[in-house]
Amino acid sequence: MSGADLWHLLFGKLSADALPFYSAIAATAAGVVVCGALGAALLITWLGRWRYLWREWFTSLDHKKIGIMYVVLSLVMLARAVVEACMMRMQQAVAFDSAGFLPPDHFAQLFTTHGTIMIFFMAMPFLTGLINFVMPLQIGARDVSFPMMNSVSLGLTTAGAGLMMVSLVLGKFSTGGWSGYPPYTELGFNPGVGPDYWIWAVTLSSLGSTLTGINFAVTIYKRRAPGMTLFRMPLFCWTALCASILMIFAMPPLTVATALLACDRYLGMHFFTNSLGGNMMNFANLFWLFGHPEVYILILPPFGVWSEVIANFSAKYLYGYRSLVYATMAIAVLSFTVWVHHFFTMGQSADVNAAFGIATMLIGIPTGVKIYDWMLTLFRGRVRFTVPMLYALAFLLLFPLGGLTGILLANPAVDYQVHNTLFLVAHFHNMLIPGLLFGMLAGYHYWFPKAFGFRLDEVWGRIAFALWVAGFVLAFMPLYALGLMAMPRRTDAFFEAAYLPYTLVAAFGALLILAALVSLCVQVWVSVRRRRETEVFAGDPWNGRTLEWATSSPPPDYNFAVLPQVEGRDAFWLMKQDGRAYRTPDRYEDIEVPRNSAMGPVVGMAGAAAGFALVWHIGWLAIIGVLTMGGALIARSFVRHTTRTIAADEVRRIEARWRDAVAASPGVTRDDETTPANRGHAAMEVA
Amino acid sequence: MNAQGRNYPGINLDHEPQTHAEAEEKVFGFWVFLMSDLVLFALLFATYATMTGATAGGPSGGDVFELKSTMIETGLLLASSFTFGMASLEIKYGGKGRLFAWLAVTLLFGALFLGFEWRDFATMIAQGAPPSRSGFLSAFFVLVGTHGLHVTAGCVWIVVMMAQIAVFGTARDVKIRMLRLGLFWHFLDIVWIAIFSVVYLPGLVR
Numbered sequence A: 001m002s003g004a005d006l007w008h009l010l011f012g013k014l015s016a017d018a019l020p021f022y023s024a025i026a027a028t029a030a031g032v033v034v035c036g037a038l039g040a041a042l043l044i045t046w047l048g049r050w051r052y053l054w055r056e057w058f059t060s061l062d063h064k065k066i067g068i069m070y071v072v073l074s075l076v077m078l079a080r081a082v083v084e085a086c087m088m089r090m091q092q093a094v095a096f097d098s099a100g101f102l103p104p105d106h107f108a109q110l111f112t113t114h115g116t117i118m119i120f121f122m123a124m125p126f127l128t129g130l131i132n133f134v135m136p137l138q139i140g141a142r143d144v145s146f147p148m149m150n151s152v153s154l155g156l157t158t159a160g161a162g163l164m165m166v167s168l169v170l171g172k173f174s175t176g177g178w179s180g181y182p183p184y185t186e187l188g189f190n191p192g193v194g195p196d197y198w199i200w201a202v203t204l205s206s207l208g209s210t211l212t213g214i215n216f217a218v219t220i221y222k223r224r225a226p227g228m229t230l231f232r233m234p235l236f237c238w239t240a241l242c243a244s245i246l247m248i249f250a251m252p253p254l255t256v257a258t259a260l261l262a263c264d265r266y267l268g269m270h271f272f273t274n275s276l277g278g279n280m281m282n283f284a285n286l287f288w289l290f291g292h293p294e295v296y297i298l299i300l301p302p303f304g305v306w307s308e309v310i311a312n313f314s315a316k317y318l319y320g321y322r323s324l325v326y327a328t329m330a331i332a333v334l335s336f337t338v339w340v341h342h343f344f345t346m347g348q349s350a351d352v353n354a355a356f357g358i359a360t361m362l363i364g365i366p367t368g369v370k371i372y373d374w375m376l377t378l379f380r381g382r383v384r385f386t387v388p389m390l391y392a393l394a395f396l397l398l399f400p401l402g403g404l405t406g407i408l409l410a411n412p413a414v415d416y417q418v419h420n421t422l423f424l425v426a427h428f429h430n431m432l433i434p435g436l437l438f439g440m441l442a443g444y445h446y447w448f449p450k451a452f453g454f455r456l457d458e459v460w461g462r463i464a465f466a467l468w469v470a471g472f473v474l475a476f477m478p479l480y481a482l483g484l485m486a487m488p489r490r491t492d493a494f495f496e497a498a499y500l501p502y503t504l505v506a507a508f509g510a511l512l513i514l515a516a517l518v519s520l521c522v523q524v525w526v527s528v529r530r531r532r533e534t535e536v537f538a539g540d541p542w543n544g545r546t547l548e549w550a551t552s553s554p555p556p557d558y559n560f561a562v563l564p565q566v567e568g569r570d571a572f573w574l575m576k577q578d579g580r581a582y583r584t585p586d587r588y589e590d591i592e593v594p595r596n597s598a599m600g601p602v603v604g605m606a607g608a609a610a611g612f613a614l615v616w617h618i619g620w621l622a623i624i625g626v627l628t629m630g631g632a633l634i635a636r637s638f639v640r641h642t643t644r645t646i647a648a649d650e651v652r653r654i655e656a657r658w659r660d661a662v663a664a665s666p667g668v669t670r671d672d673e674t675t676p677a678n679r680g681h682a683a684m685e686v687a
Numbered sequence B: 001m002n003a004q005g006r007n008y009p010g011i012n013l014d015h016e017p018q019t020h021a022e023a024e025e026k027v028f029g030f031w032v033f034l035m036s037d038l039v040l041f042a043l044l045f046a047t048y049a050t051m052t053g054a055t056a057g058g059p060s061g062g063d064v065f066e067l068k069s070t071m072i073e074t075g076l077l078l079a080s081s082f083t084f085g086m087a088s089l090e091i092k093y094g095g096k097g098r099l100f101a102w103l104a105v106t107l108l109f110g111a112l113f114l115g116f117e118w119r120d121f122a123t124m125i126a127q128g129a130p131p132s133r134s135g136f137l138s139a140f141f142v143l144v145g146t147h148g149l150h151v152t153a154g155c156v157w158i159v160v161m162m163a164q165i166a167v168f169g170t171a172r173d174v175k176i177r178m179l180r181l182g183l184f185w186h187f188l189d190i191v192w193i194a195i196f197s198v199v200y201l202p203g204l205v206r
């Protein structure tokens, strides 16, 4: 065996060429990743916190901690994707009649990683994290149905995100866009490792999301507290349920699409190739059979957040609760009937296009119902302009605009004109930023005190809010104009002088968005430093209406010492009304909670290793990775002590401490919610 | 609901309400998983259906499918479903020994099925019909192969369950796992019937 053979056996296609020294920008990015990872590791070592992290977080099966970890992951990935977005906007600002600073190939990698990260590693983990944290509390459960699987899902998602990060250091990423269309991602066009990174990162995350969907749906069906009928659930739980059902049905098409693409690339098959019977339209259909439901997976949970935030900060029952539920279900069903609108221009007959165009427009109806319901909830409410509410108002103004441009695009005749232009980019960012991202940020501000026991700083919250909104408007409104002026999407340079003013404004907007992100970091810093002033251990800082506010902040491991008895919608509000809130139960019982398990990190690391090995064709490592995943699963099935018991006495102590805190905190009126007077105990006010 | 009303409608659980509550949740979760898995198969079927004509001048189904071996495979898989049913009954009525025996027979049938399938694949590849020959053959190998991979996973699962029964006896969690394994095994039968009717029969008739 020659040296080269041995190298190949051990390291596959890896070689010094994989390092990004061909470009200063790529090398810098790699440097940031390596230094960031090393820096974080050193810091943890220096603080001696590895054991703490492992015990209290990585191996924890507590849905609350898993939820928080998901959100942290998503914020890290958000930072990277926003920086990439800014680079693209800068490029388009300077690349008039010149090459700019990014070569086309690099620009293509940027829009691919930006899109892939934003969807799979920012949006999905963020909403999964929020649902994980909030939903079991809202339905009065002690955990999700399958806590260990929950941790495995997190492990798989993190593994995918890890591959995305590694791809910055070793090798070049795919240039095929977030949708990974062949032939761009086929061997013939791109024999490099880029598409393989995309395939395995996305596959890992889609497996994680399938399991998550199953877990959430079963939890909602089987773990509701006594009296919590489906139609008494907070709307956030309804949207979580519908999004989970969508995940169960819509993730498999993605898994199939990426798996078949992998068969083409690794085994020389011909699913989507240009020769020997391959048919890339099958990929387009499979991908969008996932892709369109996916955008509703992304938007339904934020709709749930809006429902909670608007009702809570208007101090009213949600207007039109049932219509909101039915609208949510209608959207979920319709979302499977519209996928062809992503490729109206790809040659099917006009009749087919018309059918899918009409189906697409139909979705506007339930969505419109929702907008009116939210506005009518505000009507004559006791509205407070807290940060989440500000986001909600921005959403109510900006989101319908994106919806309207969506209705335009649903018309195939119009779509033919603006397909593949920046008009589309403006449209979907107009849905995803005011709809999804603002929703997630509103949820983050709203539930942060529940998770950590202190409120986020209002002033910095408002600064960040203002920057997000201004940045969004400036960065994306010009793109509508550019699209109508026929500027194609995914362009790294242009020669049309008329575009320039718009791309300059858009670049400025992107910088404001970067500033907004920085403000969010400052906010965390400031809030942590001032946490004594905003401490809300008593648990109900916003005069809440749903069950998550009926616990201390942060909630104890077991959530509820005694499962709450639910008498109607807005369960906690009702309890406060008829004096059942904070009542000491007659007796406490031992409570079983899931014991920690290393399954999540083990499967995650094995999955990342397998993915990495497949990307670089390192056979032995891929086999070890896959066998470790399977072996861990089998080994786990022989473990019988999967729960630990919290003794009744312990529960009594924990509960007493909380009740004392509630009794000791003065009731705070809604007017004083954002002042240091707010200790997490809401005063009873009329309505 | 009273304890009676919550009884899980399986046949072989004990009388503990706790067991039934647990089975309710876990088995329901498994049904949901199967649904998701079925979507995966449905899409592979759809892909296959669009690619039956994509032979690129290579062999078509009629040229390479073999009726005899397919019939044997079908018989083996159906028989294994029956024997698994017998194993399920033994959880309730029989002793460990008979349960073991039925599981072993099921495993044997599963393994034989895989052996025949493997031989089919090998013959096809030898006849110049490997998956890389045409879109049609890619779709065929991936659809049937995915089912085969599932059966392999099922066989491993049977082995694991035999080990668990040996170590833990028919304890509560073992029974609930057996219930889920049963669903999985019968599910694979149904998928095979679909493969037989959508892939092999039309291929041979043509």
Ligand code: HEM
Pocket (backbone or CB within 6 Å): A082, A085, A086, A088, A089, A111, A112, A114, A115, A116, A118, A119, A122, A123, A176, A177, A178, A179, A425, A429, A432, A433, A436, A437, A475, A488, A489, A490, A491, A510, A513
């Ligand atoms: C935060 C501010 C953001 C900015 C400044 C931004 C900017 C951009 C830019 C410049 C592009 C490339 C446009 C082109 O094709 O020429 C792009 C594409 C894309 N963005 Fe964003 N984006 C932002 C946020 C988001 C968010 C929140 C999401 C999703 C949750 C998202 C998802 C996507 C997707 C899917 C693409 C398409 C990628 C492709 O062409 O394959 N973006 N974005």
Ligand SMILES: [Cu+2]
Pocket (backbone or CB within 6 Å): A291, A292, A295, A338, A339, A341, A342
């Ligand atoms: Cu769509």
